[in-house]
Amino acid sequence: MKTDLDAIVVGAGFSGLYMLHRLREQGLTVRVFERGTAVGGTWYWNRYPGLQCDTETISYSFTFDKAMYNDWTWSRRFAPREEIQRYAEYVTDRLDLRKDIQFQTSVTFAHFQEDSNTWKVGLDDGTVLTARYLVTASGPLSTANVPTLPGLPSFAGEVYHTATWPREDVQFAGKRIAVIGTGSSGAQVICNGGIAEQVENMVVFQRTPQYITPAKQMVLSEEVVRERKDNLDALVEEMKNSSFGAPGTSTDRSAFEHTPEQRKEVFEAAWEYGAQAFALATYNDLTSNEEANGFAAQFVRDKISEIVTDQETARKLMPTYLFGTKRPIKADNYYETFNRDNVELVALKEEPIQEVTSNGIQTADGFYELDMIIFATGFDAVTGTLFNMDIRGVGGQTLREKWVNGAEVMAHLGVATQGFPNMFMCQGPQSPSVMANFLYGIELNVGWTARLIGRLAASNVERAEANADAEFQWADMVQKQAEATLLLKTESWWSGANIAEKPRPKYFLTYLGGVKNYREVLDANEANGFEGFTFSSALEPAAAVLV
Ligand code: NA7
DSSP: OOOSEEEEEEOOSHHHHHHHHHHHHTTOOEEEEOSSSSSOTHHHHOOOTTOBOSSOTTTSSOOSOHHHHHTOOOSBSSOBHHHHHHHHHHHHHHTTOGGGEEOSOOEEEEEEETTTTEEEEEETTSOEEEEEEEEEOOOSSOSBOOOOOTTGGGOOSEEEEGGGOOSSOOOOTTOEEEEEOOSHHHHHHHHHSSOTTTSSEEEEEESSOOOEEOOOOOBOOHHHHHHHHHTHHHHHHHHHTSSSSSTTOOOOOOGGGSOHHHHHHHHHHHHHHOTTHHHHSSOTTTTTOHHHHHHHHHHHHHHHHHHOSSHHHHHHHOOOSOTTSSOOEEOTTHHHHTTSTTEEEEETTTSOEEEEETTEEEESSOEEEOSEEEEOOOBOOTTHHHHHSEEEOGGGOBHHHHTGGGTTOOOBTTTBOTTOTTEEETTOTTSSGGGSOHHHHHHHHHHHHHHHHHHHHHSSOOEEEEOHHHHHHHHHHHHHHHHTSSGGGSOSTTTTOSOTTSOOOSSOSSOOSOHHHHHHHHHHHHHTTSTTEEEEOSSSGGGOOOO
């Protein structure tokens, strides 16, 4: 059956951009629908002061086009948000993608049509389109988690969320502000955005104290930039064969190979080096062995005690959960910020919020007068945005029903799920996505998916559907990987436990096997004709074969 388009892609973040490029290269007609006014995805929406990427720019760049890599120059070791936004625009123009992206348009529904093996897709302007393939590139971190605090609607001051930050400038000078949440976003708002220097007073409402190691941001010299560009092939080799998809992010050494003195030296050097070194390149058993984990945890607690002058504040800042079982945070001068006279810490587990009033927050121990509340409370991660779209597969089943509201998420190779034929997820659940350098992950995961779609489009296959046994085996393997680590011992967005209304997933939401292994699995699967899918055709049932 003739459709309006070969493929509809939801979202113009980096996944959507790369998918558009790859599908178009194979001759498909594609349209991307993006609710924002520009490309960039999560970088477009999270425009709060201080935001920077915590993967180094050396590898947080597309590498598939050498000239495109070489013609772009990053200014710093970690890209500030504005620079990533410019990079996304650069990629868009360089690959001439803009003409196939429709901005300020949300996909409201996507329903699979069993009689024609096509997708009917509704947009918020009332348009309905048909396509053979539906591709979700809506991002794992794109639906904000906004807690309901008693009395919040009565607050007369300004209220912001890091993930839906306004495009207009926010004025901080002389104001009394609250930051609620101390994950990566909260930490960056607190110490990286220059806010503490402007406000009269900043009160940080911290639920769980975090392990925060220095990022060690720096301006890149011309020589460093030149060297990176001259050595791209070697860099890509290293990324391909690493676990995180970035250089300097793995080690074969166990913490037990060293004496306590040697460990201290290793941790100290990694602390000074910054980036991912402390969490990923010190020892290989920090997130699999509790004793090894304790070495790293204690090192950070000792640092907090050294850095923070007031020992009561230092005590409140000290994390007690297992190191690395929430996403490790990298930020410069985080603990130092609490030595400022105008920065105050409220440990919510000791001093819970009772209510928000028109002019502040009342806790069990006191009242904090405020002009502004900033929520840095994270995301309904991985499945949140997928569930918010009305996606219905075979028999009208919604994706939320299929995945039992998040309790039983299963996605073959992190790409496709049974009952939703011709639907493919970019960086979907159970792909490495948030556990690896996201841009390199896109090249792997989206590149593979685009090749599959290209093969389907070139063949007489009308319908490609993940098999139930394949998705179960994949989900079960992903869960076993997680069980071999300490990650399930902590409640976090990684373990799908940060949204009160959602059940804890039976199968872990992210593939933990690392980039190298995932790449090898995808390559082998492709070489074997894309195993784990059933390919069919209504017109030629016996002859549906991938060419
Ligand atoms: P995170 O990492 O989910 O952090 C959210 C923070 O907000 C965290 O400190 C939470 O405490 C806190 N939180 C959540 N709900 C509440 C309520 N109701 N009250 C008080 N505090 C709360 O989100 P981010 O945006 O910082 O980072 C997400 C990812 O983006 C990051 O990992 C990088 O990959 C980029 P908790 O720890 O749950 O007790």
